[in-house]
Amino acid sequence: KAGVTQTPRYLIKTRGQQVTLSCSPISGHRSVSWYQQTPGQGLQFLFEYFSETQRNKGNFPGRFSGRQFSNSRSEMNVSTLELGDSALYLCASSRRDRNTGELFFGEGSRLTVL
Amino acid sequence: DAKTTQPPSMDCAEGRAANLPCNHSTISGNEYVYWYRQIHSQGPQYIIHGLKNNETNEMASLIITEDRKSSTLILPHATLRDTAVYYCIVRVINTGTASKLTFGTGTRLQVTL
Numbered sequence: 001k002a003g004v005t006q007t008p009r010y011l012i013k014t015r016g017q018q019v020t021l022s023c024s025p026i027s028g029h030r031s032v033s034w035y036q037q038t039p040g041q042g043l044q045f046l047f048e049y050f051s052e053t054q055r056n057k058g059n060f061p062g063r064f065s066g067r068q069f070s071n072s073r074s075e076m077n078v079s080t081l082e083l084g085d086s087a088l089y090l091c092a093s094s095r096r097d098r099n100t101g102e103l104f105f106g107e108g109s110r111l112t113v114l
Numbered sequence: 115d116a117k118t119t120q121p122p123s124m125d126c127a128e129g130r131a132a133n134l135p136c137n138h139s140t141i142s143g144n145e146y147v148y149w150y151r152q153i154h155s156q157g158p159q160y161i162i163h164g165l166k167n168n169e170t171n172e173m174a175s176l177i178i179t180e181d182r183k184s185s186t187l188i189l190p191h192a193t194l195r196d197t198a199v200y201y202c203i204v205r206v207i208n209t210g211t212a213s214k215l216t217f218g219t220g221t222r223l224q225v226t227l
Contacts, residue, residue, distance in 0.1 A: 042217055042219060043201075043217035045216070056211055088155075090158070092158075092213065094212065100207055101203075103215065104160070105156075105157025105158050107155075108155075
């Protein structure tokens, strides 16, 4: 079956702009979580969505937000971009009702902020 | 979640077994040991997890010591494609927070010819 699909794969923005990233989970997976990966901080949990509701949130400012649609697809948005937001943003999906901690990650969206 | 300690890097010859250690001396009785790996520029990939019994799947084996304070991930016949950063994560299985994984710095495994 198809894996987790993230779009776009690469994008370049300038400070102050905003960006929206998209994630399509594996069919049948209703939980979508987002992670940020930077060389300095490593992989960090942003938030998780299940049944169109945010269920968990990491320690990130309010500029980072997300949503989930009825078909389980998710988007995350970063407003007022800063240079430090340059990162690989990873989306992961899972079956939350029988979640054993096995997440399926996409290949990520690499954001560069100039 | 319990803290884990892994060596920053390891080398392994292709075809040989790669044994990646992880120390988790503060693990609680209901915490599982998970292993993920991340090949360069890709998303992390789940490998295996276990509670106290040794586990094996098509990718690897997980050996957990009897006191559960440490574990070893074994790739029985490493190939160049196994070159990646390997993360050991300890956590409770809880559907409410199962997607919130805490990744450390991992072990960078370099498989060489």
